[in-house]
Structures are given as C-alpha cells and as structure tokens.
Amino acid sequence: MAQPAHVEPRYTAQSYFALVDSGVLRHDDRVELLEGVIVTMSPQSPRHASATTRVAEAIRDAIGKRAVIRVQSPLIAGPRSVPEPDIAVVTGPASAYDDAHPDAALLVVEIADSFLPQDRLTKAAVYAAAGIPEYWLVNLRDDQVEVLRSPDPAAGNFRDCRTARRGERIGIAAFTGASVLVDDLLPGK
Numbered sequence: 001m002a003q004p005a006h007v008e009p010r011y012t013a014q015s016y017f018a019l020v021d022s023g024v025l026r027h028d029d030r031v032e033l034l035e036g037v038i039v040t041m042s043p044q045s046p047r048h049a050s051a052t053t054r055v056a057e058a059i060r061d062a063i064g065k066r067a068v069i070r071v072q073s074p075l076i077a078g079p080r081s082v083p084e085p086d087i088a089v090v091t092g093p094a095s096a097y098d099d100a101h102p103d104a105a106l107l108v109v110e111i112a113d114s115f116l117p118q119d120r121l122t123k124a125a126v127y128a129a130a131g132i133p134e135y136w137l138v139n140l141r142d143d144q145v146e147v148l149r150s151p152d153p154a155a156g157n158f159r160d161c162r163t164a165r166r167g168e169r170i171g172i173a174a175f176t177g178a179s180v181l182v183d184d185l186l187p188g189k
Helices: 013-021 046-063 116-129
Strands: 031-034 037-040 068-071 087-090 107-112 134-139 144-152 157-165 169-171 179-181
Touching: 031 116, 046 068, 046 087, 046 107, 046 134, 046 179, 107 116, 116 134, 116 144, 116 157
Parallel strands: 107 134
Antiparallel strands: 031 037, 068 087, 087 107, 134 144, 144 157, 169 179
C-alpha cells in the first residue's frame, strides 16, 4: 500500500506575521516567506552590504523624493510570499507604511552572490507573479546587473530580460529620465 506523501506546511503572509506576533519568530530573525516556505537568509558579506548601500544611494540620487526607498524590509508579494528585498522602491509617502508593509513596488533590487540561483529563479518568479514591473538582480559573481521587466504574472516570469555591464546606464522604468550607472551599483573588484 502506498504511503501518503509528506506535505510540508505552507504559510500564508497572515500566518507568517502571526508567528512573529506570537514570538515564534523574532523581528530580527533573518528569514523571509517565499511561496509559503520560511527561508533563512545568509549573513551579508562586505561586498553584499556595500552593494546594497551603493544601490540605495544611486537610486535615491536618480529619483529624489518621488518615491520611498526601503532597504531590506518586508514586501507583501502575494498571499504566500513576504520577501525582504535588498531594495524596494515604493510609492510614498513613507508614513503610508507606518502600520502596514507595502504590497506593491515600482522596482525591486536583489544583491546576489551566494544565493544567486534563488534570486534568479524563485524570487524572480515571486516578483513577476506579484506584477512588480521591474526587477534588478545585482549579480556580484559576474559583475553585472540583470534587468528584468514586463512581468507575466500568470506565468510567473518576466518577458524582457537583459544584462547591463560596467560603463552602461540603466533607466528606471517608473521614472522618466531617471537612470543609474552600473558602476555606481557594483562594489570594486
């Protein structure tokens, strides 16, 4: 007789936050919810931390106060996903998020090194399914930025994907005339 398959519990955004409220998870635990699974996040290398700071500063310089830039904060990206992207550019004002996390973003950026496959596959699918119009993957391994646009939420992927290298500029789709230099996003070699 066949044994029933073992099914891992799947969490919703609501049950995930309930784990925090009840003390099972602490606010400072380095975890995020992806597709119903609580996933641990690795400690940041100095290059990862440097790139996160560089990206936040470059985007802030490019868009000014036209939006809110959140750094490593929760983003409700669907009923079963609450990633904490390295950078999320969301509509403002900042006070709109005093009592609730945003459930949409204009641009999401992940800095990738050791978790490159997860950021390229799982998180890209989560962000596409959420209809995030633009996702940048700052790829520290290959010293480049992967720019994904035009999400297909039903398919969970992006239709427009390109790679930007040092010396190039990347336009920020949500802000006419706003762009950043790839060199300003990547730490030195």
